[in-house]
Amino acid sequence: MDYFLTEEQQMIRDLARQIAEEKVVPVRAELDEKEEFPTEIMKVLAQSDMFGIFIPEEYGGLGMGAMELCLAVEELSRACLGVSTSYAANALGTYPLLLFGTEEQKKKYLPDIAAGNKFVAFALTEANAGSDAAGIQTTATKDGDYYILNGTKQWITNAGEADIYTVIAITDRSKGARGASAFVVEKGTPGFSFGKKEKKMGIRASVTRELIFEDCRIPKENLIGREGMGFIVAMRTLDQSRIGVGAQGVGVAQGAYEEAVKFARQRVQFGKPVISFQAVQHMLADMATEIEAARALVYSVARYIDSGAKDISKASAMAKVFATDVAMKVTTNAVQVMGGSGYMREYPVEKMMRDAKILQIYEGTNQIQRNVIGQAIIKEAAKMKA
Amino acid sequence: MRIVVCIKQVPDTAEVRINPETNTLVRDGVPSIINPYDLHAIEAALQIKEKLGDVTVTALTMGPPQAEDALREAISMGVDEALLLTDRAFAGSDTLATSYTLSRAIQKIGFDLVICGKQAIDGDTAQVGPEMAEFLNIPHIAYVKAIEEISTQGIRVQRLMEEGYDIVEAPLPVLLTVVREINEPRLPSLKGKMRAKKAEIKKLTHTDIDAEEDKLGLTGSPTAVKNIFAPEARKDRKMFSGSPAEQVAALVEELKNLKCL
Numbered sequence: 001m002d003y004f005l006t007e008e009q010q011m012i013r014d015l016a017r018q019i020a021e022e023k024v025v026p027v028r029a030e031l032d033e034k035e036e037f038p039t040e041i042m043k044v045l046a047q048s049d050m051f052g053i054f055i056p057e058e059y060g061g062l063g064m065g066a067m068e069l070c071l072a073v074e075e076l077s078r079a080c081l082g083v084s085t086s087y088a089a090n091a092l093g094t095y096p097l098l099l100f101g102t103e104e105q106k107k108k109y110l111p112d113i114a115a116g117n118k119f120v121a122f123a124l125t126e127a128n129a130g131s132d133a134a135g136i137q138t139t140a141t142k143d144g145d146y147y148i149l150n151g152t153k154q155w156i157t158n159a160g161e162a163d164i165y166t167v168i169a170i171t172d173r174s175k176g177a178r179g180a181s182a183f184v185v186e187k188g189t190p191g192f193s194f195g196k197k198e199k200k201m202g203i204r205a206s207v208t209r210e211l212i213f214e215d216c217r218i219p220k221e222n223l224i225g226r227e228g229m230g231f232i233v234a235m236r237t238l239d240q241s242r243i244g245v246g247a248q249g250v251g252v253a254q255g256a257y258e259e260a261v262k263f264a265r266q267r268v269q270f271g272k273p274v275i276s277f278q279a280v281q282h283m284l285a286d287m288a289t290e291i292e293a294a295r296a297l298v299y300s301v302a303r304y305i306d307s308g309a310k311d312i313s314k315a316s317a318m319a320k321v322f323a324t325d326v327a328m329k330v331t332t333n334a335v336q337v338m339g340g341s342g343y344m345r346e347y348p349v350e351k352m353m354r355d356a357k358i359l360q361i362y363e364g365t366n367q368i369q370r371n372v373i374g375q376a377i378i379k380e381a382a383k384m385k386a
Numbered sequence: 387m388r389i390v391v392c393i394k395q396v397p398d399t400a401e402v403r404i405n406p407e408t409n410t411l412v413r414d415g416v417p418s419i420i421n422p423y424d425l426h427a428i429e430a431a432l433q434i435k436e437k438l439g440d441v442t443v444t445a446l447t448m449g450p451p452q453a454e455d456a457l458r459e460a461i462s463m464g465v466d467e468a469l470l471l472t473d474r475a476f477a478g479s480d481t482l483a484t485s486y487t488l489s490r491a492i493q494k495i496g497f498d499l500v501i502c503g504k505q506a507i508d509g510d511t512a513q514v515g516p517e518m519a520e521f522l523n524i525p526h527i528a529y530v531k532a533i534e535e536i537s538t539q540g541i542r543v544q545r546l547m548e549e550g551y552d553i554v555e556a557p558l559p560v561l562l563t564v565v566r567e568i569n570e571p572r573l574p575s576l577k578g579k580m581r582a583k584k585a586e587i588k589k590l591t592h593t594d595i596d597a598e599e600d601k602l603g604l605t606g607s608p609t610a611v612k613n614i615f616a617p618e619a620r621k622d623r624k625m626f627s628g629s630p631a632e633q634v635a636a637l638v639e640e641l642k643n644l645k646c647l
């Protein structure tokens with residue numbers, strides 16, 4: 001399929017693919033096995049300007065948008081979701097600053113982020129607040145020119161590795177959903193430490209860890225947006241970045257599908273390559289069709305976001321749900337097409353299947369995405385009646 | 387400081403075959419790449435630039451007009467400017483004429499340091515670097531595997547030897563040829579690629595470099611190729627497979643059978 005990419009978009013896709021094939025594929029199994037953060041790959045991505053894609057030129061970036069970021073994420077995901085999660089979570093952590101930061105905050109942080117000198121994480125989730133983000137208990141108490149943070153964030157991607165953290169905390173519990181605020185916290189701030197590293201089923205090259213705040217004092221200039229805007233910042237951030245999870249789905253599905261086709265052509269049973277059996281062909285046909293449908297949806301929504309559209313929640317939820325459900329199905333079927341070999345660590349598809357599962361969970365579970373779509377349908381229907 | 391990196395565009399030899407009838411390279415459809423050793427030369431120059439700051443890196447190649455692609459790739463990695471020596475008068479150059487032509491251009495550009503690859507993977511002579519140094523009347527250090535120190539005054543490097551390495555110092559200007567061990571070439575960057583797309587590649591002909599015409603191209607090439615042939619493939623051979631231990635055991639067995647052991 002030709003998606004009529006611009007010359008610059010092709011350039012991004014090709015370079016991301018080159019990095020994926022030359023620098024990621026050779027080490028992905030080892031990173032998974034050792035649960036090791038891909039420091040060297042992040043350096044390559046930095047040197048190649050990949051961290052600056054979506055950051056405006058005035059802050060040292062390339063001034064592009066969601067579509068270009070999706071192309072890079074897709075190509076990295078085709079090789080390794082652990083690597084692409086580390087990369088994409090960096091964008092997730094940056095959006096609060098990009099969308100709501102003051103000019104000073106942008107000047108202070110964005111150039112280093114664009115250059116890949118500083119790495120970012122986004123922290124919303126807590127032990128008692130997953131899908132129900134309003135349940136967060138981390139507090140930020142105003143004290144003169146400072147805020148004092150207390151609480152623990154759980155399952156934060158890039159925790160420990162990142163230099164900059166965008167954190168959602170309660171500033172006024174009495175105000176309910178309007179009582180949260182967003183902050184930027186730098187690694188090394190006294191009272192800010194990291195808790196246990198999670199042992200995960202997949203995306204094991206990415207690090208998932210707790211953030212612990214114990215009377216952590218940050219200057220009041222570190223508030224992002226206004227006090228009380230915390231959940232708006234979080235929701236707008238997730239609306240913006242969720243399309244990247246869709247792109248991850250397309251990428252990992254594509255990677256698994258290619259492995260399955262390659263294997264099915266070589267594997268001989270009953271005197272023929274297994275790809276000659278119609279049952280196998282039909283599985284591959286469905287995989288290819290669903291991947292193409294997912295890609296078409298992800299690219300359309302990415303372009304819709306880049307058009308400056310305001311109401312992107314429903315569209316981005318649709319792309320995330322569809323592409324990640326496709327990813328789970330395609331990676332599972334890739335293992336099936338490859339039989340016992342697919343189940344072995346010698347081949348990459350078992351890892352892809354383990355990795356794909358996270359896409360249906362993080363940045364809002366697929367159930368929650370369907371809730372978002374459902375709410376939008378109700379709203380639209382009500383409008384139509386009126 | 388000005389560093390000139392000499393790069394050669396070569397066919398991707400991993401994909402080159404020889405036509406057994408004519409004994410010539412089948413170049414049709416074979417992609418062209420920057421000579422792999424020259425990527426290390428570019429990287430070495432860029433690292434010096436990053437270290438010393440005030441450095442201009444110029445990539446230079448002699449070749450047909452399509453060698454421009456190699457220069458654009460060099461720009462996408464981060465070199466500052468690129469020059470293409472291209473002229474009918476250069477056709478048929480052997481290594482002497484090639485290095486004469488390149489050295490004239492380098493003299494014209496001005497330089498403190500010239501970096502070449504150890505050898506080209508197609509021509510394979512490893513002569514062009516040292517010959518250029520002679521034409522430029524400067525010292526050269528071949529097979530450089532590490533640059534220990536560099537300033538605007540001089541350089542200290544490790545030169546690869548069969549066993550170990552020498553430490554060699556030289557004042558600038560000097561010419562280096564580098565081996566793979568020196569570094570890992572960077573991939574291009576997005577900003578570099580965008581710059582490369584728009585960059586103007588300056589083209590030079592023999593009149594731009596004040597060259598003596600009888601030293602150029604076929605006329606300036608004393609080497610005469612008598613015959614080119616592919617060595618006949620020998621069929622009476624045996625390959626062993628398996629682990630190294632198994633292969634050795636099989637080899638010993640075979641040698642015993644042949645009464646060599």
Ligand SMILES: Cc1cc2nc3c(=O)[nH]c(=O)nc-3n(C[C@H](O)[C@H](O)[C@H](O)COP(=O)(O)OP(=O)(O)OC[C@H]3O[C@@H](n4cnc5c(N)ncnc54)[C@H](O)[C@@H]3O)c2cc1C
Pocket residue numbers: 089121122123124125129130131132154155156157158200208358361362363364365366367368371
């Ligand atoms: C590897 C990993 C990395 C992560 N990285 C980050 C990060 O960088 N930053 C960050 O802030 N968070 C991060 N998270 C947290 C992630 O976003 C949450 O796990 C996710 O939002 C779901 O929350 P939960 O796990 O608490 O599930 P729960 O909310 O406990 O959900 C349990 C089940 O109930 C369902 N459910 C819950 N509520 C509803 C409802 N209203 N309707 C229908 N079904 C419902 C869910 O879909 C799910 O199936 C990460 C998580 C993981 C596993």
Ligand SMILES: Cc1cc2nc3c(=O)[nH]c(=O)nc-3n(C[C@H](O)[C@H](O)[C@H](O)COP(=O)(O)OP(=O)(O)OC[C@H]3O[C@@H](n4cnc5c(N)ncnc54)[C@H](O)[C@@H]3O)c2cc1C
Pocket residue numbers: 392393394395421423424427446447448449477478479480481482484485488501502503504505506507508509510511512513514515607609610611
């Ligand atoms: C008689 C004769 C006729 C020839 N006729 C032709 C011909 O008609 N057309 C043709 O294409 N070739 C021709 N050649 C081949 C050509 O001379 C060599 O390819 C060239 O001199 C480089 O030598 P090499 O490949 O061995 O490079 P090496 O000496 O192995 O290269 C060492 C380093 O020198 C530098 N370098 C080498 N060549 C260049 C270059 N062109 N530009 C910039 N830097 C460079 C690079 O840094 C390289 O890593 C001919 C050779 C002979 C002997």
